Amino acid sequence: MFEFFNENQVMLASVAKELVEKEIATHAAEWDEKDHCPTELFKVFGQQGMLGVFVPEQYGGAGLGITERSIILEEVARHSAGFAIALMTHDLATAAILNHGTEEMKKTWLPKLCAAEVIGGLSVTEATGGSDLSNQATTIEKNSAGYLLNGRKVFITNSHIANLNIWTGTSGVNEKGRKVLSAILIPPETPGLSAGRKENKLGLRGSITGEVIAKDVQCGPDSIVGKEGKGSAVALHTIGNYGRSGMAAIALGILRASVEEAVKFGNERIIYGNPLSKIPEMQAIIADNQVEYEAATAMLYNATAIYDNGKDAIPKLAAAKYFATEAAVRASRRTMDLMGGYGVINEYPVGRFLRDALANIPSGGTSQIMRVIVAGSLLR
């Protein structure tokens, strides 16, 4: 547990743990195997106040920050990283509206998002790449009724379950002739929006990832999130703060799972008449996992505290996301090594941890992009 959590945060962690153990722990393996997203659980998390926990009370949230959100996501990911990313993504739509939406959007949608009356999605990535925002083929055209949206997004989490969507798309060119991006809110039941192909992922199964297609989707005149032409800022702020803190928190969950499974197996498995954990090499594995978990914890919760204090945390969150997601791969792999043959048997969860850890890396920007951001913050 991070030393500087306040009392409420400590209790939140234990309450979230209890909820996860009751609702998620025993089903996680099955969701992974069947690639099933338990959408009914969104409402449960909504009732517990665990969606949009950073939303002020006036809009139906708990008025806390991304630290608390990360605490919840870490607990969910301890047992199901797949479902954690579904919740994580729902919150991205919430964050985009909260930080960039109109007052009308906030009043209308934030309470519904916090209660999971609608499920949120954020569609940015296109086939040409996720981080290259300058060249989106999706178009947002102004017309007499408001804005007309056309395009195709790929690798979108909650693609088939989100009914409140925020898209980015090219809405024109600036004075230098460069394409500019806008972000637009698409309410539930809007005609023309459909889900396409559903991906069969290596990991983070139990969350749905796929294509979303917009064909002549007519949005109203008040549907732009943020300023027209400033969609990049909406996407970068939301992903940079909420997306990456979320992915790092999910990685923390996997790291902790890797530590705990290693300890459990190490103590239970008897080899040469003694528990496996008596062997120094095995202790080294457990220690390395714990060290990386502690380091990632300190990095993430330091960065989220900075954001929650109203300061810029983008480079620190990028660093935390980079370290934590990579460390989760190393740690789950080590636990697999510790377990020997058992490590690759799907009855044990460690294989899922490794697959989830690997699938976790590209979301919110690859490790290479994270290093570009960290270096960029020093070299500018």
Next chain:
Amino acid sequence: MDLENCRGIMVYCEIDVCGIIDNSLELIGHANTLKEKMEHYPEVTAVIIGSDVGSLITVAARHGADRVIMMDNPRYRVYRPDLYSDALAAAAEKYRPEILLVGASLSGEEIGPTVAMKLHTGMAAHCVELKIRDDGQFVQVVPAFGGKVLGDILCPGFRPQMASMKAGMVSKRIFEGKVAEIESFDPDVRGFGDRLQVIETIPETRKRVSLSNAELVVTGGFGIGTQEGWDKLEHMAELLHGVSTCTRPALDAGWTDKEETMVGTSGVAIKPKVYLGFGVSGAAHHTCGIKGAGLIISVNRDANAPIFEVSDFKVVSDWEAIVNAITARLEATSAVCPDPDRA
């Protein structure tokens, strides 16, 4: 009660439709075992509370009661914890036993501590052992932390020394031809009067599984994992003519609703010739209840499962493979032709 004037061992006899329950008869028997260790060789007194229960006197005597206190009155026809507690407390006050034993049944758990309060004395609950130390001190051994730890409880300064014990912990004893002294006692007890009323008593319709005479017990634990698995295990138990029982986690998982077959500190203690455990991890809660088994064989995937320590034979394996193999063997030997006309 002052220490000097208390004599004898009193046992509360709980009654159901079939008569005095085994739990109480076991305690009468055990009271005799205690008595034989006590220098002054005190009387064993059975207290029977009920309506029209005269026929039970001989049962109590045959199981070891030297004296039977009959509290036979229509007001006891329907069980009411307050009336029964008042009655037992009145009997203890009148007959002043040094030891008072109560079965740790659900009603015993209501009556026992209530009587202890009324008498201002101590009570040790769910004892796994009751014994007389060499210095004559009555020692009550209680489990703590689900049986992980045992502790001696003494009650040197108060009388009677009260204890409860789960069914199956000790054995019944038979004293053929024994005749007990009989006393009727009918104090005016009112309990909480009309502040507590029984609206209805709803008897259980399902036939309860009896474990007291089971020679072979097949226990399934949480490791069974699914309802289908559980059914498979029960099928094997039937083929073996054994009785299937469960652990607390298996019961909580809902694979069986036969709560009376839960073995352990919060369930029953069993003494079969053979205990066969599948997917049982061996938490102290459970193993406390099987120590009386003649032979313990257990199957568990986890080589370090605590159940193995208390087993005569251990099998480190998936439970299902073993159950399948046993079932196949049994079905092969007992195969009967489905259509006798063909022969």
Next chain:
Amino acid sequence: MALTIAVCIKPVPDSEYYNKITIDPVTKRLNRDGIPTVINSMDKNAIEAALRLREKHGGRVLAFSMAPDTAIENLKRVLAMGVDEAYLCSDRVLGGADTWATSYTLYKAIEKTGPVDLVIMGNQTEDGGTAQVPSQLGEWMGVPHLANVIALDYEDGGMVVKTKADRGTIRYSLKLPAVLAVTRDCNEPRIPSVMDILKVGKKPMRILRAQDLDLNPDFIGIKGSPTQAGEIYSPDMSRKSEALVGDPDEIALRILDELRKAGISIG
């Protein structure tokens, strides 16, 4: 009628960690270092039952516990579930109490904070598991009490209660005040929401010392306990633990063979 309901809470060592409990070979004392303390599981059912009554009929729910000061953390969790006020009886002179002295202290604490209509408790604790305190508290209070409660409701000024009996169930009606001990069949305890957690700091919580409670010194702690704890030990039940090896069919044959040897007749 709005109900004032007391619930009694016992912090107990987390049962997941029972295998870490050891006995110090020298001091013969229990070593529970590093084992987290949680709210006794059936006490959560008691809290849930009380909260549901409050939600339906109005009133207040007060939690009482007799435990060391560290139990404040557990009581905060109780407040997060929705309990309105919490009282912790914590004093060295209260330590070592058996059920008799514990029920007396709880009785005095409840009396101190004002009259209650109903006391709801967990039927038994996970650590000691005596199931004695509820009945004994009822006796101290001089009010009707029932254990093994699986359903309860407030109707026409009294409680209608269903209890699990040894061979069926019994329905009772009780006049208030009363003491009820509930089992896990009674309900599914709620998990606090984030908003509930944020309210904890604003709720009254008080530590009651022995001097605050007007206690008879002969009725509390070790001195006031009729029973005395003697030696503690780990039961030794170990057997030979001989491994049966081979393929499943070979093992099955060995098991059937051992059954026959033990006197079980097999078809």
